[in-house]
Amino acid sequence: MSKDTHNLENTILELEKCIQELKNNSEQDSSIEIKKLEEKKKTLQKEMYSNLPPYEIVKISRHHLRPPVSDYINLMVDDFVELHGDRSYGDDKCIITGLGKIGNKKVLIIGHQKGKTTKERIKLNFGMPNPEGYRKALHKMKLAEKFHLPIVTLIDTPGANPDIGAEERGQAHAIATNIAEMTKLKTPIICIVIGEGGSGGALGIGVGDKFSILEFAYCSVISPEGCAAILWKSKDNAEQAATALKFTAKDLYELGIVDEIIPEPTGAAHNNPEEMARTLKETIVRYIEELQAIPIDKLIENRHNKYRKIGCFLDGE
Amino acid sequence: MFFKRKRNIPDGLWKRCEGCNNVVYKKKVEEKYNVCPECNYHFRIPTSERIKIMLDKNSFEEYWKNMLPADPLNFKDRISYKDRIAKEQKKTGLKEAATVGKGTIEGKSVIFAVTDPRFIMGSMGSVVGEKITRAAEKALELRLPLIIITGSGGGARMHEGIISLMQMAKTSSAISRLQEAGTPYISVLTDPTLGGVMASFASQADIIMAEPGALVGFAGPRVIKETIKKTLPKGFQTTESMLKHGFIDMIVERSKLRHEISKILDYCNSNTNN
Ligand SMILES: [Zn+2]
Numbered sequence: 001m002s003k004d005t006h007n008l009e010n011t012i013l014e015l016e017k018c019i020q021e022l023k024n025n026s027e028q029d030s031s032i033e034i035k036k037l038e039e040k041k042k043t044l045q046k047e048m049y050s051n052l053p054p055y056e057i058v059k060i061s062r063h064h065l066r067p068p069v070s071d072y073i074n075l076m077v078d079d080f081v082e083l084h085g086d087r088s089y090g091d092d093k094c095i096i097t098g099l100g101k102i103g104n105k106k107v108l109i110i111g112h113q114k115g116k117t118t119k120e121r122i123k124l125n126f127g128m129p130n131p132e133g134y135r136k137a138l139h140k141m142k143l144a145e146k147f148h149l150p151i152v153t154l155i156d157t158p159g160a161n162p163d164i165g166a167e168e169r170g171q172a173h174a175i176a177t178n179i180a181e182m183t184k185l186k187t188p189i190i191c192i193v194i195g196e197g198g199s200g201g202a203l204g205i206g207v208g209d210k211f212s213i214l215e216f217a218y219c220s221v222i223s224p225e226g227c228a229a230i231l232w233k234s235k236d237n238a239e240q241a242a243t244a245l246k247f248t249a250k251d252l253y254e255l256g257i258v259d260e261i262i263p264e265p266t267g268a269a270h271n272n273p274e275e276m277a278r279t280l281k282e283t284i285v286r287y288i289e290e291l292q293a294i295p296i297d298k299l300i301e302n303r304h305n306k307y308r309k310i311g312c313f314l315d316g317e
Numbered sequence: 318m319f320f321k322r323k324r325n326i327p328d329g330l331w332k333r334c335e336g337c338n339n340v341v342y343k344k345k346v347e348e349k350y351n352v353c354p355e356c357n358y359h360f361r362i363p364t365s366e367r368i369k370i371m372l373d374k375n376s377f378e379e380y381w382k383n384m385l386p387a388d389p390l391n392f393k394d395r396i397s398y399k400d401r402i403a404k405e406q407k408k409t410g411l412k413e414a415a416t417v418g419k420g421t422i423e424g425k426s427v428i429f430a431v432t433d434p435r436f437i438m439g440s441m442g443s444v445v446g447e448k449i450t451r452a453a454e455k456a457l458e459l460r461l462p463l464i465i466i467t468g469s470g471g472g473a474r475m476h477e478g479i480i481s482l483m484q485m486a487k488t489s490s491a492i493s494r495l496q497e498a499g500t501p502y503i504s505v506l507t508d509p510t511l512g513g514v515m516a517s518f519a520s521q522a523d524i525i526m527a528e529p530g531a532l533v534g535f536a537g538p539r540v541i542k543e544t545i546k547k548t549l550p551k552g553f554q555t556t557e558s559m560l561k562h563g564f565i566d567m568i569v570e571r572s573k574l575r576h577e578i579s580k581i582l583d584y585c586n587s588n589t590n591n
Binding site: 160162166167168172176179182183184200203204207219220221226227230231232241246247251252303304308310312313314316 | 386387390412442443473474478479485487491512518544558
C-alpha cells in the first residue's frame with residue numbers, strides 16, 4: 001500500500017474510533033459532533049478511494065467481503081429461476097445462469113460465482129470456470145436469443161480454470177465458441193465487470209453491446225502476478241505489472257474499451273452492497289431500454305463495428 | 318499469456334533434436350521439411366520457410382506488409398515494449414508476428430496467414446489481430462478459402478494489455494461473418510498454439526488440422542503445473558491428445574499439409590471463381 005493511502009487509512013480508522021467512543025458515551029448528547037466526524041470520515045474515504053494505485057484496486061476487487069454475483073441476484077433480481085447444465089457433460093457451479101426480472105425487464109442472467117465463505121469459495125473453484133460453465137452459458141444464451149430476452153453477464157473471475165481436466169475437455173474451444181457466438185447472437189448483450197475481469201475466462205461471457213465496469217473492478221489480459229512472473233521473472237513485481245498493464249476502470253475508459261465506469265458507494269461496493277445493487281440495477285435497465293430501441297440487425301452491425309475498431313498500430317502504407 | 322522455453326542450439330552442421338535428443342545432420346533435416354529423420358519431431362520453422370512449404374512456388378503476394386506495432390500503453394517491464402519490438406524485429410527479420418497474403422495451394426487460390434512463434438512468442442497484439450481480421454475480410458470479399466497457420470506460445474500479448482484481449486473478439490467476429498457466408502476456413506495448429514490465440518480464431522475453424530507433437534491448449538503447462546502442484550501426464554496438451562479428446566479434425570505431417578488442404582478444398586468450395 002502506498003504511503004499516502006496508508007496514512008489516510010490510519011486517519012479514517014482513528015476517526016471511526018472517536019465516533020464509536022462518542023456513541024458509547026451516553027451521558028451527554030454528542031450527535032452534532034458525531035455527524036461532523038462522520039462527514040469528515042466520508043470526505044477522507046472519498047479522497048483515499050479516488051487516488052488508489054492500481055494494485056490496491058486489484059485488492060479491492062478481490063476483497064473477501066466484495067459482493068459476489070449471488071448478492072446482486074438477491075438484491076436486484078426478482079423471480080429468479082436458476083437453470084443448470086450444459087447438456088453435454090456437467091453443471092459447472094462456477095458459472096450461474098438463470099432467468100429473472102431486473103426492474104420491469106425480463107432477462108437472462110449469467111455470472112461467475114466466487115462464493116462468500118472459504119468453504120463456498122473452494123467449492124466454486126475460486127471463480128475459475130471449467131469448459132462446462134462456458135457451454136452452459138452458451139446453451140442458455142441461445143435460449144435467450146430464441147425468446148428475445150436481453151442477456152446480462154456479470155463478470156468476476158481470476159481466469160478460466162487451468163487444470164488437466166479443463167484442458168482435456170476443451171477449455172480453449174469452449175471459450176472460442178462463446179466469443180464467436182456472442183459476436184452474432186440476435187439479442188442485446190450487456191456485460192459488466194463487477195470484480196475481476198480475468199483474461200479469456202472473462203471474455204468467454206464478455207462479448208456484447210455494452211461493456212462496462214464497476215469503479216473498483218479491473219479487467220486484464222493477464223493477472224498482475226502472472227505478468228510479473230513472466231516479464232519481471234518474479235511475482236513480487238505484481239505492483240509494477242498492475243501499473244504497466246493499465247487495467248483499472250479509469251484506464252479502460254480512457255482506452256475506449258469500456259462504455260462506462262459505474263460508480264461505487266463511498267468505501268467501495270462491500271461498504272454498501274444495497275446501494276451498489278441499486279446503481280447497478282438502474283444502469284442495466286437504462287442499457288436495456290437503449291438497446292431494445294435498436295433494430296436487431298443494426299445492433300449486430302454496431303456490435304461488430306465496435307470490436308472491429310479496437311486496435312492500435314501503424315498502417316505503414 | 319503463456320510461454321514455453323526452448324534451448325538455443327548453436328548453428329553448425331549438426332543440431333540436437335528436441336524430440337529424441339539425437340544429434341542429427343542439419344542438412345538432412347532441412348531437406349525433410351525441418352522434420353527429424355529419426356523421430357519425426359517437427360522443428361519450429363520461420364515464416365519464410367512456412368510459406369515455401371505451403372504455397373506454390375512464387376505464388377505468394379503479401380498484403381499489408383508494412384503494418385507496424387504501436388505502443389498504446391507506453392508499456393515497460395524490465396525493457397520497454399518499443400525496445401522489445403526493435404529487438405524482435407532484428408532477431409526475426411519480420412515486422413510483426415503475423416504475415417498475411419494471397420497465394421495458391423496446388424493451383425487453388427487461398428488467403429493465407431501465418432503467425433511466427435519467434436516474434437514475441439507469436440503473441441497477438443493489435444497488428445496480429447488486425448491482419449487476421451483483414452485476412453478474413455479479404456477472404457470474404459474475394460470468396461476465397463482462408464488458411465491460417467498458428468504458432469503462438471504467447472496467446473494475447475501482455476504488452477498491449479486489454480487491447481490484445483479484445484483482438485480475440487475482433488478476429489472472431491470477422492471470421493464469423495466469413496463462415497456465415499459459406500466460405501471455408503481451415504486452421505493448422507503448429508507448435509506451440511496456446512492461450513488467447515487458441516481460445517479464439519484458431520479453434521473457430523471449419524476444419525482444424527495440426528502438426529504432430531505440437532503443444533496446444535489454453536493454459537500453458539507451467540501455469541497448470543503450478544496450479545495443481547503435480548507433474549503433468551505424458552503426452553498432455555499434445556495434438557495427439559487433442560485428437561483423442563475430439564478437439565481437432567486431423568493430424569497431418571508437415572510434408573502432407575498442402576495436399577490434404579487441397580483435397581479438402583475440393584469439397585468445400587463455395588461459389589468461388591477459382
Ligand atoms: Zn528426433
